[in-house]
Amino acid sequence: MPVKGWIEVHDLHCKGCALCVSACPQDVISLDMERLTPKGYHPAHLIADGCTGCAICAIVCPDAAITVYREAPVHPQKAPASA
Amino acid sequence: MMTTPVKPEIQVVYQRPDSFTDLTTHYCPGCTHGIAHRLVAEVIDEMGLREKSIGVAPVGCSVFAYKYFNMDFVEAAHGRAPAMATGIKRVLPKNTVFTYQGDGDLASIGMAEIIHAAARGENITVIFINNAIYGMTGGQMAPTTLPGMKTTSSPFGRDVELSGYPVRMCEILATMEGAGYIVRRSLHDAKHIRQAKKAIRLAFETQERGLGFAMVELLSSCPTNWEINPHEALDFIAERMVPVFPLGDYKVNEELKH
Structure with missing residues (x-):
């Protein structure tokens, strides 16, 4: 199962430059054309499932507007090997 | 045998570095100045240098850098950041001193200061942003403008017969004996941004280990001018700027290789 991740975009920092949109390897980021930030830009947002939390969007973001989260991969833990 | 169900744990993979203030930068959307700022802030956070760092801001687009970094900062006269950093470092040798300069500041009016700071082997770190243009004043031709590139003061493209050839700072400074770490990196995609961050870290380590003058040149974009x-501006860096300003290590002190 792929790792599940998601991003939060800070409204005051995002300037809608769309560098994250073209950098996203999963193509799940786009500019939200229905909404304006207080600064007057269309902010980036997630448009579909599939984010893996790779943080490439945050690496190319010139305004450090993106916080990236990821669910840690779950490894089923075996019970202690006692009789 | 029982398996214990485990709740997925939520990790923060990436967040805004602590060395940044909460201010929104004045840079145009998509300007790679922001990326360079962020890399410097991340490296300072990772190395735990914030309490003892003193930055020197230049004149140019990054003139307000002191507002965006949450650390001590001073503002230098145009081009004189290396001279100011020299003074600070000599008076406070235990502090980490770095300058953040653009190409109009460092390669034009500040040419003498940067050359002599390198020649003296001042133990400072210089972050040099090369975007081949004067950004703040409206896109005039800079010493680093590419041959044939259109700017507001060379509307038919830079004519090398009239205004000469671009200045390559890394190549010049690598000839200085006082230089410990001189490299050129680019900010045009995630891979190169990661490499740039490693270079910035080594540049700060050069200073911490007292190995002399360190400069990282970062090829940057200026979409507005x-x-x-x-997005096209990043492609322009890869296709047009990198051939003129080849990426690479121009001088690396032997001790840094271990």
């Missing part, structure tokens, strides 16, 4: 969109 190049009059293209931010």
Whole structure:
């Protein structure tokens, strides 16, 4: 199962430059054309499932507007090997 | 045998570095100045240098850098950041001193200061942003403008017969004996941004280990004055700037290789 991740975009920092949109390897980021930030830009947002939390969007973001989260991969833990 | 169900744990993979203030930068959307700022802030956070760092801001687009870094900062006269950093470092040798300069500041009016700071082997770190244009004043031709590149003061393209050839700072400074770490990196995609961060870290380590003058040149974009969109501006760096300003290590002190 792929790792599940998601991003939060800070409204005051995002300037809608769309560098994250073209950098996203999963193509799940786009500019939200229905909404304006207080600064007057269309902010980036997630448009579909599939984010893996790779943080490439945050690496190319010139305004450090993106916080990236990821669910840690779950490894089923075996019970202690006692009789 | 029982398996214990485990709740997925939520990790923060990436967040805004602590060395940044909460202010929104004045840079145009898509300007790679922001990326360079962020890399410097991340490296300072990772090395735990914030309490003892003193930055020197230049004149140019990054003139307000002191507002965006949450650390001590001073503002230098145009081009004189290396001279100011020299003074600070000599008076406070235990502090980490770095300058953040653009190409109009460092390669034009500040040419003498940067050359002599390197020749003296001042133990400072210089972050040099090369975007081949004067950004703040409206896109005039800079010493680093590419041959044939259109700017507001060379509307038919830079004519090398009239205004000469671009200045390559890394190549010049690598000839200085006082230089410990001189490299050129680019900010045009995630891979190169990661490499740039490693270089910035080594540049700060050069200073911490007292190995002399360190400079990282970062090829940057200026979508507004190049009059293209931010994504195309990154392609412009890869296709047009990298051939003129080859990426690479121009001088690396032997001790840094271990």
